[in-house]
Amino acid sequence: MSGNGRKTPPLVADKRTRAAAKPTKGRTPTRGKVSKRGKAKPTKRTGRRGGGGGRGGILGFFRSIFRWIFRLLFKAFAAGATVVVLIVGIATYYFYSTLPPLEDLLDGRTRGSVTMLDRYGEVFAWRGDQFGGQVTAETVAPVLKNAVVATEDKRFYRHLGVSPRGIASAIAINLREGRSPLSGHGGSTITQQVAKLLCLGVPFDRDTWETEAEYETDCRRGTLWRKIKEMPYAFALEAKYSKDEILTVYLNRTYMGGGAYGFEAASQRYFGKGAAQVNASEAAMLAGLLTAPSRYAPTSNLERSQERASVVLRLMHEQGYLTDAEFAHSSGAPAMLSAAAEARAGGYFADWVMDSGPGFLTRETTEDVVIRTTFDQRIQTAAETGLSAVFDAKVKEGSEAQAAIVIMSADGAVRAVVGGRKFTGISGQFNRAIMAKRQSGSAFKPFVYATALDLGYRFDDYVLDAPLTINVPGSGPWSPRNYTREFYGEVTLTEALARSLNTAAVRLSEAVGRDNVRHVAEDFGIVSDLAVGPALALGTSEVSLLEITGAYAGILNGGSSVKPYGLIDLRLVGDDAPLMDQSGGLGERVISEQAARQLIYMMTKVIEFGSGGRAQLPGREVAGKTGTTQANRDAWFIGFTADYVAGVWMGYDDNTPLSGVTGGGLPAEIWGEVMGRVHEGLPAQPLPMIDPTTLPPRTPPPGQVQNPPPGQPNNGNGGDTMADRIINDVLDSIFGTPNR
Incomplete structure (x- = not known):
């Protein structure tokens, strides 16, 4: 066969070579693969639509830019993450090295606690x-x-x-x-x-x-x-x-x-x-x-x-x-x-104890303290439920009128405190029984009569209830009037107190001496500043409910002063010996026992036929006194049985006048409702008072008539505790000389 002298290569070999150049499924094609002849044959690259020359055209260029940015950001993120991990690791190790043993972390308080026990040893309140x-x-x-x-x-x-x-x-x-x-x-x-x-x-x-x-x-x-x-x-x-x-x-x-x-x-x-x-x-x-x-x-x-x-x-x-x-x-x-x-009883009481105790062992204690108190949960419940019962039945819904109650024993041991109609459970609430200072009105009058009785007057002596005008230096003429706007002439001291006659009380105060009245009230425990004018006898001075209730306790116990107290003893948790204790609240004698017994008798007549009739407790002797201040801004009833003394105040926090409320009204009803619950199950005990039927007739000193002129005292028996004071500056008061 003629030709150019070159041998024609077999067709089969060419087909195998082309087949090898094509990528097979699942296999990456080989670029520039060298054939058996030793001649490299480049892999054909197919350009994408819209692309140009080079490696992928314009999109390939941007792809490479984005790839570069991504690599840069990834490296930066990795470096930052490494730094963050390193910082967190260092901080973790630092905190780890400062952590104390587990036991030191369990109690992290910066102050201690106060646990309060009632009079029977039961827990009723916690503070701190x-x-x-x-x-x-x-x-x-x-x-x-x-x-x-x-x-x-x-x-x-x-x-x-x-x-x-x-x-x-x-x-x-x-x-x-x-x-x-x-x-x-x-x-x-x-x-x-x-x-x-x-x-x-x-x-x-x-x-x-x-x-x-x-x-x-x-x-x-x-x-x-x-x-x-x-x-x-x-x-x-x-x-x-x-x-x-x-x-x-x-x-x-x-x-x-x-x-x-x-x-x-x-x-x-x-x-x-x-x-x-x-x-x-x-x-x-x-x-x-x-x-x-x-x-x-x-x-x-x-x-x-x-x-x-x-x-x-x-x-x-x-x-x-x-x-x-x-x-x-x-x-x-x-x-x-x-x-x-x-x-939730005793919130107001607990707050009072915390405030009255030493701060470093109560409000600011760093130790755990246990305080045994005079508190009685049963009496507290009686006070709260009795108050609610009267308000629910007699006070219109939504009324902002407030009330407060204090109940104590004759030695000043406080058994219950209601500082307002509602206690929210948050300590430190305004306690109207302790913190509020309000005019006492006629609730102050027993201290006028206590002074007179201690100076020799008797419960059956007479005093004139008639128009009276006193010239007050700096203020001019002052004329007290009775609540009824009527006058009753000559009345006994007992009737004058029972009817709460104002002119009679002022006449008696002027006769015995305002200073003496002020001293007796202060000695009984009224520590608030008392008025210096003749209106002192009508309770124009501001007092707290706790003060005046404690003063009435002094009358009940026979004439000795009382300091209301709630703390019996205080000790640290785990200690047997108390750090402090209180044996009682009785103080020095203020008036004679005979004077106190006469005064208690007179105060029972306030309940029997006077202004406090709504406070009666059937089958039980009760003594007390009502009080209503000017414009009816405050209404009081303070009274006692042989077992307990209780004081009730009612009014508005902003001094808004009460509508149709006097001390002989709702406060007396509250007192009766509360004390009725307090005395449930207790046998009736007689009050320590005189029995007028056993007393000899009043024997006047020579030259003095049986019933002295109105406002003039008798020099009968009784009253020896103010003798020194009388000798020094009040002899003229005894004989009726006008008060200086």
């Missing part, structure tokens, strides 16, 4: 920062531990201290509810909450924060910087302590409302049992407090607390901590308060 004692995650009831985890951090045992999912969820909720990302829900784990409770390791310093409240507020601020600091601190906690140890700190330090810190104190406070004995309903109620302790405290609103507990029970059921049967049972049997917590 109550700490029930250290508990652990292992010693509390398992259902309580589960309730806390289910409510606060269901992934607690799975995260490393911070939950990114929880934070993201909280931010989403906050934004959805129209708040800033860090306001409202925080997404904090229990570990992060412990970090807050420990204030990230910053101790309380009075040079930096004026009060502990400011310190705690600063510790709980939800700023971005504080959130950032929380992370390494939480990691340090997780590295230092076990999960149960972190939970132990939380169970001991968190605030639970009502002044209770930690679940043990809260369990004792609300249920009267330890945290190891609570059931599922009680555990759910305690765990429900964590969201808002003051709002959900069962002592503030039990129904609201129970509703919150039902939410916690549902969470526990959903997370498998409660079976269907347990959930149904717990939901149908909500937690209830203990008897002491439910009573």
